[in-house]
Amino acid sequence: MRHNFGAGPCILPQEVFKQASQAVLDFKDGLSILEISHRTPEFEAVVSETVSLVKELLNVPSGYSVLLLQGGASMQFAMVPMNLLPEGKSAAYLDTGVWANKAIKEVKNFGTANVVASSKDSNYSFIPKNFEVPADSAYFHYTSNNTIYGTELFDLPAVNVPVVCDMSSDIMSRTIDVSKYDLIYAGAQKNIGPAGLTIVIVKDEILGKTGRSIPSMLDYRLHIEGGSMYNTPPVFSIYTAMLNLRWLKSKGGVAEMEKDNIAKARALYTEIDRNSLFKGTCAVEDRSRMNVCFVMENPDLEKPFLKYADENGFEGLKGHRSVGGFRASMYNALPITSVHALVELMQSFEEKYK
Ligand code: PLP
Numbered sequence: 001m002r003h004n005f006g007a008g009p010c011i012l013p014q015e016v017f018k019q020a021s022q023a024v025l026d027f028k029d030g031l032s033i034l035e036i037s038h039r040t041p042e043f044e045a046v047v048s049e050t051v052s053l054v055k056e057l058l059n060v061p062s063g064y065s066v067l068l069l070q071g072g073a074s075m076q077f078a079m080v081p082m083n084l085l086p087e088g089k090s091a092a093y094l095d096t097g098v099w100a101n102k103a104i105k106e107v108k109n110f111g112t113a114n115v116v117a118s119s120k121d122s123n124y125s126f127i128p129k130n131f132e133v134p135a136d137s138a139y140f141h142y143t144s145n146n147t148i149y150g151t152e153l154f155d156l157p158a159v160n161v162p163v164v165c166d167m168s169s170d171i172m173s174r175t176i177d178v179s180k181y182d183l184i185y186a187g188a189q190k191n192i193g194p195a196g197l198t199i200v201i202v203k204d205e206i207l208g209k210t211g212r213s214i215p216s217m218l219d220y221r222l223h224i225e226g227g228s229m230y231n232t233p234p235v236f237s238i239y240t241a242m243l244n245l246r247w248l249k250s251k252g253g254v255a256e257m258e259k260d261n262i263a264k265a266r267a268l269y270t271e272i273d274r275n276s277l278f279k280g281t282c283a284v285e286d287r288s289r290m291n292v293c294f295v296m297e298n299p300d301l302e303k304p305f306l307k308y309a310d311e312n313g314f315e316g317l318k319g320h321r322s323v324g325g326f327r328a329s330m331y332n333a334l335p336i337t338s339v340h341a342l343v344e345l346m347q348s349f350e351e352k353y354k
Contacts, residue, residue, distance in 0.1 A: 003341055005334070012244050050241055058171075061178060073099070078106040079218050080141065082109075096143050125281055126151060147290070167186045171190075173261050175258055183200065193244050281293045291328075305349055
């Protein structure tokens with residue numbers, strides 16, 4: 001099997017894909033998970049177990065709701081200000097990349113986005129640290145992992161306003177203290193399940209304060225009341241997410257994943273720093289554990305390295321077009337043996353070309 005370093009969508013363990021495919025053929029009495037009614041007790045049990053697993057794995061305190069929505073993280077870019085930003089008010093945003101930028105662009109439909117800091121001028125190669133969030137901001141929004149640029153913000157900045165975080169590409173990869181956040185959202189398709197499902201974890205008491213009329217499908221409160229079943233849910237994505245969260249739990253939960261992810265990141269960054277042909281693209285203290293971006297000292301060697309990787313069974317290493325070079329995405333499902341294999345590949349390439 002090939003080593004899959006792709007950025008997604010949906011990198012899950014093989015055993016989860018197998019179980020999910022079985023349920024497409026026969027979930028209950030020969031009927032597919034895709035055809036049974038989502039109002040059956042069997043499917044309601046799937047929704048309820050998925051929500052419980054998210055709560056358990058992330059240690060979600062009481063007073064928060066876990067929602068299973070659609071529309072991707074991109075829909076949250078608009079839903080967040082629509083539900084949390086009163087007319088004429090301002091929300092603080094940290095600009096750390098393309099996704100943060102897209103979130104910022106949506107705010108103008110509802111109020112003002114105050115960009116408190118940006119690393120755009122250095123192609124988002126670091127996370128800005130020195131900034132102030134005005135005390136009258138409706139909330140502070142940041143992206144915890146910048147999938148394209150390979151930076152990750154591990155410590156929540158000290159702010160005195162409600163905190164909203166886009167955790168699409170590092171949720172479930174490390175422990176977090178949910179009580180420090182007012183709203184967390186994530187497109188499911190990295191560490192949770194197939195695209196089509198979006199997870200939102202929201203502190204109930206922050207809702208209903210904008211005075212704005214909100215279309216039903218975009219109103220968090222209606223989804224809370226409807227138990228994430230206001231309309232037909234993405235049944236396959238939810239079911240597969242449940243299987244994957246069960247897998248994660250069986251592996252010891254998020255804290256164990258975090259240990260693995262630290263070991264995987266350490267192994268690859270150590271090689272990038274040691275190998276004379278490669279170099280990292282981000283500030284060392286902001287290096288992501290999920291998406292490792294690197295280039296070659298001699299750009300002429302990049303195509304030959306990609307070819308060499310392809311011939312030796314490696315998938316998805318080409319960097320995003322806005323950074324170039326390589327991106328090794330190392331979500332929970334990627335075994336450390338694949339990282340060791342990549343390190344060996346880089347070493348043998350060095351032997352050939354140094
Ligand atoms: N935010 C981050 C950090 C992402 O990595 C992505 C997609 O990769 C998105 C938002 C957009 O997510 P979606 O495609 O679910 O709208």
